[in-house]
Amino acid sequence: MIPWVQLDSAKTPDGEQELRLKQRGSEFSIMLGSNELMNSRLSGSEQALAKLACERIAGHKQPKILIGGLGMGFTLRAALAELGPDASITVAELVPAVVAWARGPMAGIFDGCLDDPRVTILESDVGRVIGAGMSAWDAILLDVDNGPEGIVYKDNDALY
Secondary structure, eight states: OOOOEEEEEEEOTTSSOEEEEEEETTEEEEEETTEEEEETTOOHHHHHHHHHHHHHTTTOSSOEEEEEOOTTSHHHHHHHHHSOTTOEEEEEOSOHHHHHHHHTTTHHHHTTGGGOTTEEEEOSOHHHHHHHTOSOOSEEEEOOBTBTTSOSSGGGGGGO
């Protein structure tokens, strides 16, 4: 069996917890304590989230989507596959290290989607992005924490 190797770690914005990026062969995992938040082998719910949202806005011209949480990019990649060239997708990621991991050790999983001209990455709290009213969104996809029951960052409770 191939052992897990910890590649990096980063504090959550409240400074109370630590995210850890681990790798085993071609598999990646993002952990918070003993809880696995994401694994590169599991992406069904993220893909379904993007597909369902994009189906609802299929007729919109120049659709604008906000995705809360970059994670391993599964929601982003699925949204890109569903939307045409006139779409724009903004991803708000709270933890800057997650963006660095996406451009670094996990770049293969992201398969170039961060370089897609339709994509803008903001290292910011999605709640603040929504509250700032910086844009009118056709869809807001919240892929933060592990849903309303798996809050990682306590301020995200307000999102639910």
